[in-house]
Amino acid sequence: MLAQQLLNGLLLGATYALFALGFTLMFGVLRVVNLTYGFYFTAGAFIALWLTQFGLSLWLALPAAAIASGGIAVAVDWLLLTRLRRAKADELTSLMVTLGAVLALYAAMTAWLGPDIRRLPPGVIAGGALEAFGLRVSTAQLLILLACVLLAGGLLWLMRATRLGLAIRAMAERPDTAALMGIATGQLAALVSFISGALAGAGGVLIGLNFNAIHPYMGESMMLRGFVVIVVGGLGDIFGALAAGLLLGVVEVLTAGYLASGLKEAVAFALLVAVLWTRPSGLFGVAQGRKA
Amino acid sequence: MSTLAVCGLTVAYGRTEAVRGVDFSIADGQIVCLIGANGAGKTTVLRTLSGQLRPRAGRIVLDGADIAGLAAHRIVARGMVQVPEGRQVFAALTVADNLELGAWLCRDSAERARRREAALARFPRLRERLRQPAGSLSGGEQQMLAIGRALMAAPRLLLLDEPSMGLAPLVVEEIFAILASLRRDGITILLIEQNASAALEIADTAYVIETGRIALSGPATEVARNPAVVAAYLGG
Ligand SMILES: Nc1ncnc2c1ncn2[C@@H]1O[C@H](COP(=O)(O)OP(=O)(O)OP(=O)(O)O)[C@@H](O)[C@H]1O
Ligand SMILES: [Mg+2]
Numbered sequence: 256m257l258a259q260q261l262l263n264g265l266l267l268g269a270t271y272a273l274f275a276l277g278f279t280l281m282f283g284v285l286r287v288v289n290l291t292y293g294f295y296f297t298a299g300a301f302i303a304l305w306l307t308q309f310g311l312s313l314w315l316a317l318p319a320a321a322i323a324s325g326g327i328a329v330a331v332d333w334l335l336l337t338r339l340r341r342a343k344a345d346e347l348t349s350l351m352v353t354l355g356a357v358l359a360l361y362a363a364m365t366a367w368l369g370p371d372i373r374r375l376p377p378g379v380i381a382g383g384a385l386e387a388f389g390l391r392v393s394t395a396q397l398l399i400l401l402a403c404v405l406l407a408g409g410l411l412w413l414m415r416a417t418r419l420g421l422a423i424r425a426m427a428e429r430p431d432t433a434a435l436m437g438i439a440t441g442q443l444a445a446l447v448s449f450i451s452g453a454l455a456g457a458g459g460v461l462i463g464l465n466f467n468a469i470h471p472y473m474g475e476s477m478m479l480r481g482f483v484v485i486v487v488g489g490l491g492d493i494f495g496a497l498a499a500g501l502l503l504g505v506v507e508v509l510t511a512g513y514l515a516s517g518l519k520e521a522v523a524f525a526l527l528v529a530v531l532w533t534r535p536s537g538l539f540g541v542a543q544g545r546k547a
Numbered sequence: 548m549s550t551l552a553v554c555g556l557t558v559a560y561g562r563t564e565a566v567r568g569v570d571f572s573i574a575d576g577q578i579v580c581l582i583g584a585n586g587a588g589k590t591t592v593l594r595t596l597s598g599q600l601r602p603r604a605g606r607i608v609l610d611g612a613d614i615a616g617l618a619a620h621r622i623v624a625r626g627m628v629q630v631p632e633g634r635q636v637f638a639a640l641t642v643a644d645n646l647e648l649g650a651w652l653c654r655d656s657a658e659r660a661r662r663r664e665a666a667l668a669r670f671p672r673l674r675e676r677l678r679q680p681a682g683s684l685s686g687g688e689q690q691m692l693a694i695g696r697a698l699m700a701a702p703r704l705l706l707l708d709e710p711s712m713g714l715a716p717l718v719v720e721e722i723f724a725i726l727a728s729l730r731r732d733g734i735t736i737l738l739i740e741q742n743a744s745a746a747l748e749i750a751d752t753a754y755v756i757e758t759g760r761i762a763l764s765g766p767a768t769e770v771a772r773n774p775a776v777v778a779a780y781l782g783g
Contacts, residue, residue: 425644425648
């Protein structure tokens, strides 16, 4: 029973980690707290929902929804933040602009689609389950695991093992100096937006799948978790976000399983406060410097 | 032949003009120095040449083409590369990664390796520290890294903003000897300095900038004898 709970918690946490990776990338590299990030999560879930309703398999709907969410992220970033970046506006300004924008987006979406919870078509998440060592893993959970490992691994590979990743890390530290290296920082920023948005969108599909519940405001409650994960993991730290995401998933599932399901959010935020109380730069943070 | 010609350059931050109608030119293979006091507008000129600031007026002609207002990364591609004020190394990245970034526009990995060898031959001290984060280097080593990083772009024209800033006299000598060797290897140099005596010693041509205007110019040896320069910049 405990092993099964841990497994479920890790799978949920892997999705949180995936979502938080994109958020921490956006924050660490582009240096904006972009609150529209949660909207890409909602967008990804809805796009996958529509695609599967048209009969597309989830294995194809997931990448398609991720790519579309990435495209939306690039467009929103360009519309909202290009001007602010050029004017070198402070972080509070971008925070307020994106807060306004995301509330407008959620409200517009609710007005258009209604607030009801939608379910994926029954065929999509049916299918068998794997049983081994007394543990049960559904096909949906298998897809979640595979997607998280591939996407997180891909991001780590990009950031740590490629020249492009090196340029992104350079831009995160000193955007002006990066341009002096010949790096087209505007294009690179758009690429980072795309990757972030795609990770959020993929996260939306996977959480929609995990709980089989899709609604316009799902991105909002996820954003709160995104904050917990990136703050606990250390702002801008990819490995920290991975670890903190997994931790949060396990804590939530165990709280729901052994205490009460209504308490899981309380526990998540108590965790945030407790970590920051004892380690102001995050669970794994060494200094206050930005990493990406 | 002049590599770079700047004509009527005016740059403003908001309403205040920091650089007003500046003219100068740099001949191929020369070291030209631009000296001036704090706040005279030296860095502003350099950042505008590199495309980090947009000029309000004026022309910047590099190899016959007006590049004023071009994006910074496109100017690097044209062979004019800046070593910025305060070194600006990527502190969290290793020395090797900093060098690699300097050659960002070079797609050929064999060519990048060749350039890296050349840079390390010029700055042997960096070789022992390749795996170290750049932030852990001393000030002098960071300046060497900043120059080495710029050399990785294989520049024809190198712009340096106060490379002697905050360094011990011996290190300054070392850096200036490197600049002289770069000129011998055919790299044209624009050197910005507050350390006027060292700069005038090495330069062919000198310009003196005061509150955003060129106050004086000429062959470096003549500028160094100018009584006003001696009084204001050479502690005479
Ligand atoms: N970002 C900025 N915003 C507003 N004013 C600026 C800015 N940067 C520089 N200035 C002003 O422009 C003028 C020229 O500054 P600049 O940095 O070009 O001088 P400098 O000659 O490089 O000085 P230093 O030797 O101290 O580096 C100064 O009066 C400075 O206050
Ligand atoms: Mg300066």
